[in-house]
Amino acid sequence: MGVSGTVGIYDGLGAGVRLGTRAAGVHVLAGWLPLFVAIKEDPPGNQWDFHSTFQGNVDGYLLVYRASQRGELGLTTGYKYSTHLGHGASLGAYIEIDGHTQRPIFILAGVSWFPKGEDRLRDKADYASDIEFRFPGPSLTYAVNIGISLFPGSSC
Numbered sequence: 409m410g411v412s413g414t415v416g417i418y419d420g421l422g423a424g425v426r427l428g429t430r431a432a433g434v435h436v437l438a439g440w441l442p443l444f445v446a447i448k449e450d451p452p453g454n455q456w457d458f459h460s461t462f463q464g465n466v467d468g469y470l471l472v473y474r475a476s477q478r479g480e481l482g483l484t485t486g487y488k489y490s491t492h493l494g495h496g497a498s499l500g501a502y503i504e505i506d507g508h509t510q511r512p513i514f515i516l517a518g519v520s521w522f523p524k525g526e527d528r529l530r531d532k533a534d535y536a537s538d539i540e541f542r543f544p545g546p547s548l549t550y551a552v553n554i555g556i557s558l559f560p561g562s563s564c
Contacts, residue, residue, distance in 0.1 A: 416553030431471040438464040446542035461492040493525035516553040
């Protein structure tokens with residue numbers, strides 16, 4: 409078991425725990441998540457709206473390839489809950505650097521889908537019903553996170 413800190417737009421700026429082995433387990437994280445959405449305009453323009461949200465994540469991870477002594481590649485999938493977008497699911501990949509040490513660094517990249525995200529954001533932020541979001545919109549997000557895990561007193 410270890411503790412993790414992370415920063416980015418996939419899992420947010422937060423902390424959590426990592427349960428399992430180097431090869432497989434569960435990563436539970438929670439924190440603040442910046443949410444940026446693009447609004448369609450007529451005439452076309454670049455209107456971006458920012459929302460400050462909180463998100464909880466429960467992701468399973470599985471090591472699929474050990475590229476070298478220092479680098480490993482894996483897959484991750486899980487559940488997400490956003491205060492603005494509601495319930496969601498994610499699918500992604502991760503790179504772990506120095507996974508055999510007490511302080512491995514990880515980089516996550518993936519896609520999250522919030523089936524009712526657009527409707528929930530409209531309600532939460534008081535968007536008019538005729539406002540259209542640019543692709544991919546609030547229901548589908550793709551992003552990256554970087555973080556570190558700490559495994560005190562273990563050799564992982």
